[in-house]
Amino acid sequence: MSSTMSTEAALVPNESVFDTVSSFNEDDANYSVLDLYDDDDEGDDSSTVERKEILTTRELEKAKAFTSLIMADPENFDRYGFSKKGYFISQEEYDKWWTEYNRYTERRKKKWENFLLKNKIELHNDNPLVYPARTDELSKFVRKGIPAEWRGNAWWYFAGGQRQLDANVGVYDRLKSDCREGAVSGKDMEAIERDLYRTFPDNIHFHKESFQNGEPAIIRSLRRVLMAFSVYDKTIGYCQSMNFLVGLLLLFMEEEKAFWMLVIITGKYLPGVYESDLEGANVDQGVLVLCIKEYLPEIWSHIESSYMNGNGSTDQISGPASGEEYLCRLPTLTLCTASWFMSCFVGVVPIETTLRIWDCLFYEESHFLFKVALGILKLSESEFLESKSQKLFRQYSSYTFGGSNDSDSTFKRLKNKIKTQEEADMEILQVIQNFPKRLLNPNDIFEKVLMKKKVALNGITQEKIDRGREYVAMARNRQRASSRPKERGR
Incomplete structure (x- = not known):
């Protein structure tokens, strides 16, 4: 037998990757990351050995170190779970800025509440489902920032996500089923698995914590969305940077909505940008x-x-x-x-x-x-x-x-x-x-x-x-x- 492998063969993931895919616990698919933060992952029986075959040793060590950092000082992270400190910004600079900007967001939210009530829009337990007709006034409100708690529903509403979902009832579930049956190409699956733990390495939600037995819920959702999209739009398949788009969406909305928002971004907002020839x-x-x-x-x-x-x-x-x-x-x-x-x-x-x-x-x-x-x-x-x-x-x-x-x-x-x-x-x-x-x-x-x-x-x-x-x-x-x-x- 030849000691060299064909390019196609080299791109086919090992069996443990498929085992990880088939072991998904889909109970968390209908929640945003905020709903899932206390999930203990009891349904995920993927082993440390399997994950090591997917991740490089360096990435695993980084994840372990990051877990220790989280448990040591949660004050290092912002309200979305991102590290406050960066290469260009110190934590002291962040905290000083946030003290003032937080007051700004509180003032803006009160103005939003008054604006919606004036337009007879229900606040729906502090997360409105609809918004007024597009006007210059609404544009100014959006430019000055949507309240963080409202973003998931607001993005979904303004982008026309519900129309997309209503026209494709059951499609996402069928795509997930197809993925479990091997519809994802070996090349796309390998690339997706490689990028999962490279997604937001400075965010606590994307790292396994000590009380979790398996992968973080958001990583499982991220995998499902990216795999489903690679089957849904074979012209694009999987393209690097999609993991960050979906990862950010999953911080604010449930899994199926994140999938259709990715469809809208790649098809409506940035047509042709993610195709193979770029x-x-x-x-x-x-x-x-x-x-x-x-x-x-x-x-x-x-x-x-x-x-x-x-x-x-x-x-x-x-x-x-x-x-x-x-x-x-x-x-x-x-x-x-x-x-x-x-x-x-x-x-x-x-x-x-x-x-x-x-x-x-x-x-x-x-x-x-x-x-x-x-x-x-x-x-x-x-x-x-x-x-x-x-x-x-x-x-x-x-x-x-x-x-x-x-x-x-x-x-x-x-x-x-x-x-x-x-x-x-x-x-x-x-x-x-x-x-x-x-x-x-x-x-x-x-x-x-x-x-x-x-x-x-x-x-x-x-x-x-x-x-x-x-x-x-x-x-x-x-x-x-x-x-x-x-x-x-x-």
């Missing part, structure tokens, strides 16, 4: 580039400078490239911003800011993601432009276009100091990647940018984004068609 993601990044060109001219000038001689050489800065070139050969910063869209900003900004973004995503649809991306870039613009490489490029450009030559001593010094475009792009990427992680207070972006009528980017509508998607898709198709080798005449 063309939908490329199209959205092309639309973002067009928006940067229109609304953020300083950053756009950097993008133009990155298209020099086709290889980053600083010997000669060419004129602006054609619009379609930018759409087909996406600029370097989209290496970072593409993940913003695929994750819907989960892990990009701190959790409270993420949730405020999701409030608006489900109320206003996907154009709000573009506004957030532009808002982050606008807020980071000063750091972006103050980077050493950008200062040098601006000085160099002024000399180049001013007619200076190599005999000019100042020009020669600049030319010797300036980095290659690739190095400059990496410096800018670092700014773009790190800046949003410091946006602990959602109001830093909402009140300073996203709620200001005078800020031009707030004029972006869903219709404009949809038109942009059509334009970029056609431009990229034209580019692909023109790059194909032409057949010789017979």
Whole structure:
């Protein structure tokens, strides 16, 4: 027998994975994580040996260490179960911010209650099931944050989840049954199992605690939703980042609702983004580039400078490239911003800011993601432009276009100091990647940018984004068609 395995065979999980799948206790499927936190997992008989075969040793050790941390000091975590402390934010900074922001959320909730009562909407045991008709007033309320306790039902209502469920009664149960009978591809199952314990490693709900005998309930629900979706939409199957989308949904709603919300996100809000060729993601990044060109001219000038001689050489800065070139050969910063869209900003900004973004995503649809991306870039613009490489490029450009030559001593010094475009792009990427992680207070972006009528980017509508998607898709198709080798005449 050959010592090598085929790619397909290597992707088929071992039998213990299937055993874990078939041993699910589905009694917890109709609850959110808040209802399940005290679950003792008596119905889950999967062994430690089985889990070790799914997880790497490093991940298991991390999970064990995290369990000890939870039991030692629960004050380390926020109201959703996430660690307060992060690489960019200390626990002291978090606690100081939360003291004030908590008062803000309490004031907002009272205003929400009065607003709903004025519109004759029942509070339904402090978790409204319906909301008033869409108006500018309701939009302002959503922009300022939906009460945390209401988010699950609010997201479900605004996204049209109930219509989706009513049109597909019994579908989710059938998909789960199909999964138990082996409908999930080996490739998808392996990827899902690999990502389960990588989902929110800083959240207590996703880790086994000392009083639990098996996997956390939310991990079991996460597995079922991801497997069911991989069977439901075989064009997508399973794509990395979906585990974070579903994981966050499960903190606020029951399992079947989380499944249909994933269907809405992947089909309505971000069409094509999660398909295997990621063309939908490329199209959205092309639309973002067009928006940067229109609304953020300083950053756009950097993008133009990155298209020099086709290889980053600083010997000669060419004129602006054609619009379609930018759409087909996406600029370097989209290496970072593409993940913003695929994750819907989960892990990009701190959790409270993420949730405020999701409030608006489900109320206003996907154009709000573009506004957030532009808002982050606008807020980071000063750091972006103050980077050493950008200062040098601006000085160099002024000399180049001013007619200076190599005999000019100042020009020669600049030319010797300036980095290659690739190095400059990496410096800018670092700014773009790190800046949003410091946006602990959602109001830093909402009140300073996203709620200001005078800020031009707030004029972006869903219709404009949809038109942009059509334009970029056609431009990229034209580019692909023109790059194909032409057949010789017979």
